Amino acid sequence: MPKPDDEKKYWLDDPKNHDKIFYGVLVICTLIAIPDVLSLLNILYHKHIEFEMENIFEFYSLYGLVCYVGLVLIAKQLRKVLMRDEDYYD
């Protein structure tokens, strides 16, 4: 479907703004990582833990990052085994 030419430009249409979003995510992640630094220095925030493992510095951040990347990379490999044509069953 061709895009209408006279359409209004959206903020997201500009690729430069994609970079801004990326850096925005980086900034938020940096901010959200700070409490673990405070916890390490025993200032203000103290992490409530149930397992020893949670004491690892930035455990949740790293776990989220590693799991997510691992999940996507494994799934990508699974495609080689599982993927068939769209009308495979028809």
Added chain:
Amino acid sequence: MIEGLNPAFIFLLGALLVPITSGIVRSVIMLSIPVVALIQLYTMGLGVWGQYEFLGLSIEMTRIDPLARVFATIFCIAAFIGTIFALHVKDTIQHFIAVIYMGAALGAVFAGDMITLFVYWELTAISSVFLIWASRTERAYKAGMRYLIIQVSSGVILLGGIILYYQDTGSIAFEYLGLGSLATGVILVAFGIKACFPFLHNWMQDAYPEATVTGTVILSAFTTKLAIYALARAYPGTDILIPIGGVMTVFPIFFAVLENDLRRVLTYSLNNQLGFMVVGIGIGTELSLNGTAAHAFAHILYKSLLFMCMGAVLFRTGTIKASELGGLYKSMPVTTVFCIIGAMSIAAFPLTGGFISKAMIQSAAGDGGMLVIWLVMLFASAGVMDHSGIKIPYFTFFAHDSGKRVKEAPLNMLIAMGIAAFLCIAIGVFPDALYAILPYEPTYHPYTASHVITSLQLLFFAILAFALLIRYKIYPPELRSTNLDFDWFYRVPLKNLMLAIGRLIAIVWAWVSATANDAVQKIITATADTHGYGKVMARTTSSGVAVTIIVAVLGFVVVFFYR
């Protein structure tokens, strides 16, 4: 309200009015049914009604206890939202069947004995299939057939289990069963089919995405959560459910990453959410069972919301394939916002329904020192962030612009999505309202600094991972494809085996009938040889000759034997 009237009957009787009305009158009736049922539920209070002795069995039609009430409450809310979403539909069959289906699910929740449970269990199966067939496509017809076979089998297995259980114990009460005998094992399998246990799960991914735009929304709320209710009633603290639930949280997320049909992505995501609930039942502490009930409640809200958003997109664009979509935020901005709220809620961001419910199950695993399942669920939480938290809104409304310019969703759909989105946030902000109706004394406080921060760390670093994978073009592109799942085994090899057996039977039958034909032919030929016209056994003689022979024989006898 009428004393002792089972709220499910309000649905089942109200459904009879649906085919004989139309237009605004029908809409008003359909919208009042869940409202009246909910009022009836709370005016009845807790207790037991409708006890009968039937053929020596104790039937208990209506039992309302806190566990039944929390599920019944969310079923009524889901029925109300689903009905609003479907108001524009003109198809009488769909409306009628939807109300029957909702009533059946509600009736099963109130069942105090397993015979009543069985009747409603089968009614949910038989009614719901029409929501799939209502798509009126070849694919939907076939998927509906497979769905019906599996769902009805679940009921038949349940009935078998009930009969065994009755022989063992002489009781059919629907209470704690536990896993200790063949009977309870069989019943667990029956529940497991509807609850989408691993290898028993494919009916959902197969059939739900083929249902109508509105049908999928309604289907997604009831059948599987009825199974969760049944498990929570009969098998709390059954250890085997912990690994089963753990597998359920993990394996669907890989498929969800790969799948192109976004409604199918949501069914995988649904399967993953059911896993959390099953783990909660398996742990079996008051906290974890509260967690399961709360998670079912919150889950129905955000899952309906996501299915509604995808339904609205399918309704407007005619496709729900991620490879064909993108950039829809320009033309469907309100739906986009609602979808993001649903996505944040399922990903369990603080201040949403998912946060205050899933955390209870996670904490219960922590309290029990169950490190493995705790890590598995944390991994699955990062996975939810991918397939439902990011993939659904990103590939539909953002990503590359597909150039599709459509109208915003119809008003009734927006209202339904708005109510669901509002409730997702409301129970996230005011969890005490939900906690108050949970089966056990609520002791859990979700909003501790530690819990909020660790959750945000997990989620935002998952978002960072996505941003990196997209930026460096590692994230797998959406492709038009079919991804093989366990249903391959019965859709390809088993089907081929059955066809081969069919051919073998045809060959054997042809041989048997040819041989028999041959034998009969030989008998006919032999008979013709002896008894045929002019043959030795068929010769005729004139009566004169016959009389002469008889007289001769008589004369012979008289002459030689007369004394």
